[in-house]
Amino acid sequence: MASIQQGPNGPVLVLKESALQQKGKDAQQNNIAAAKLVTELVKSSLGPRGLDKMLVDSLGDVTITNDGATILKEIDVQHPAAKMMVEISKTVDNEVGDGTTSSVVFGGTLLAKAEDLLKKDVHSSTIIDGYQAAAEKTLEIYSELSKKIKPDDKESLIKIATTSMQSKLISEDSDTLSKIVVDAILSIVTKKGEDYFVDLENIKVEKKSGGSIQDTQIVKGIVLDKEIVHSGMPTKIDKANIALLNSALEIEKTEMSSEIRISDPTQMQMFLEEENRMLKTMVDKLHDIGVNVLICQKGIDDIAQHYLAKNGILAVRRVKESDMIKLSKATGGRVISNIDDLSEKDLGSANLVHQKKVESDKWVFIEGCKHPQSVTMLIRGGSQRVIDEVDRSIHDSLMVVKDVIEKPEIVAGGGAPESFAASQLKDWADNFDGREQLAIKKYAEALEVIPLTIAENAGMDPIDTMANLRAKQNQGRKWTGIDAKNTKIADMLSIDVVEPIAVKEQIIKSATEAACMILRIDDVIAVSGGPG
Numbered sequence: 001m002a003s004i005q006q007g008p009n010g011p012v013l014v015l016k017e018s019a020l021q022q023k024g025k026d027a028q029q030n031n032i033a034a035a036k037l038v039t040e041l042v043k044s045s046l047g048p049r050g051l052d053k054m055l056v057d058s059l060g061d062v063t064i065t066n067d068g069a070t071i072l073k074e075i076d077v078q079h080p081a082a083k084m085m086v087e088i089s090k091t092v093d094n095e096v097g098d099g100t101t102s103s104v105v106f107g108g109t110l111l112a113k114a115e116d117l118l119k120k121d122v123h124s125s126t127i128i129d130g131y132q133a134a135a136e137k138t139l140e141i142y143s144e145l146s147k148k149i150k151p152d153d154k155e156s157l158i159k160i161a162t163t164s165m166q167s168k169l170i171s172e173d174s175d176t177l178s179k180i181v182v183d184a185i186l187s188i189v190t191k192k193g194e195d196y197f198v199d200l201e202n203i204k205v206e207k208k209s210g211g212s213i214q215d216t217q218i219v220k221g222i223v224l225d226k227e228i229v230h231s232g233m234p235t236k237i238d239k240a241n242i243a244l245l246n247s248a249l250e251i252e253k254t255e256m257s258s259e260i261r262i263s264d265p266t267q268m269q270m271f272l273e274e275e276n277r278m279l280k281t282m283v284d285k286l287h288d289i290g291v292n293v294l295i296c297q298k299g300i301d302d303i304a305q306h307y308l309a310k311n312g313i314l315a316v317r318r319v320k321e322s323d324m325i326k327l328s329k330a331t332g333g334r335v336i337s338n339i340d341d342l343s344e345k346d347l348g349s350a351n352l353v354h355q356k357k358v359e360s361d362k363w364v365f366i367e368g369c370k371h372p373q374s375v376t377m378l379i380r381g382g383s384q385r386v387i388d389e390v391d392r393s394i395h396d397s398l399m400v401v402k403d404v405i406e407k408p409e410i411v412a413g414g415g416a417p418e419s420f421a422a423s424q425l426k427d428w429a430d431n432f433d434g435r436e437q438l439a440i441k442k443y444a445e446a447l448e449v450i451p452l453t454i455a456e457n458a459g460m461d462p463i464d465t466m467a468n469l470r471a472k473q474n475q476g477r478k479w480t481g482i483d484a485k486n487t488k489i490a491d492m493l494s495i496d497v498v499e500p501i502a503v504k505e506q507i508i509k510s511a512t513e514a515a516c517m518i519l520r521i522d523d524v525i526a527v528s529g530g531p532g
């Protein structure tokens, strides 16, 4: 059987040797047990009253998080079926960004419910058929249930961002942060025909510990965590003409080692003067075509720095390649490798380039760009651990806002749609015969794990709460869910707890797929060798 044991890198899900050659029911039971263990690991973190996990690695580094995908990414999972559960959270994270904990909790519960049926000798293929039919029906129910919104309806987008932050460390600051997230996305959204698209690559995230989460801000432009290279250079340029160079501004050294014999001191002088002259020519070229800001991916020679300063050119060196690409997009400039090739049309432009103090560092801000579809989110917080969690949570919020802009349909949260779909599925199951009907009903029960767990984590009585919730929904109040903050049931739409339908759909698809895949396995065979 799989179990959780203490390994050198923290808790490890292990598979006993003997389990490596298991057949039929043994294999199935073992896989289900492993998947259920993974579910138990993340279950207590679901919903706004879910608890955080502290993950400690072998070096003693600590991560504090509530994000299912992060928890599972950090723990060392060795059991193959447990790994498949971890995969669900990764897929959901990549596809829609949120709903990772829900999908693992739901997937594990689907397997636990399947176990009940396997014990009653229902064949796994029948369970799989029932589950797949139920999943399709659930998607239909969600689609009928969902509400269309306008993709640029700022108020709705803010509600969605806020909901995704409720279960995170940043929930206290969600008022400020959700506005920043929506502001950032609306600055980069593009429209093709009737459809809207969001490329999150256009949002650059910079983190700096110090200050508080409330100091997090959005800069309409690019922020570079570098300071201006020479103290004699201007620290602020209005109407910047920007050259983007991906090679070093210095005299190239030869590849081979060579020796120059100098017989008289004037020759040495001439040699240095020649180097100076070449650097000066390069800087003069920049000046002549009107460059007043130079952003360089590599180094800048001291002498070149001196000439740049003399010409009033602001320069930054050793900028990341990814930032060069963003700068090129934002300023409309072309990244070039040789100054000789540079011409006026290659220059980018921005209204303002200036150096600003961020805590103890000085950073360069490039604002008012030609193509404003590039923004930087400057994340602040009391410590590195806090800003790392803020970063993860903001990423999830950016993703859900993107989801809803690209597919502008929402449902309420707090377990409302899961509970609604569960009752509908139970009625619908009566159309099926015997065993498949059992499987569909089990699927419906598994869906209820979401409201049940949210209630349980909020300290509410799960059984009573579910009974009340079902009763209200049966009276036609379909948006009734668990108001975890006030520990009562409530109309989740009226308290602004809303989520993109895309997230709900992905949870259904990924969890069902993983559960069915695990149920299909009836042989676990140890094979020698591995990838590579």
Ligand code: ADP
Pocket: 045, 046, 047, 048, 050, 066, 067, 068, 098, 099, 100, 101, 102, 103, 163, 164, 166, 167, 168, 412, 413, 414, 415, 450, 454, 482, 483, 484, 485, 497, 499
């Ligand atoms: P996931 O990783 O699945 O997104 P979370 O821990 O973020 O997991 O919890 C998400 C669940 O919490 C969703 O079902 C969402 O509807 C629910 N939720 C968010 N805010 C509230 C709230 N105020 N009351 C009840 N449930 C909420």
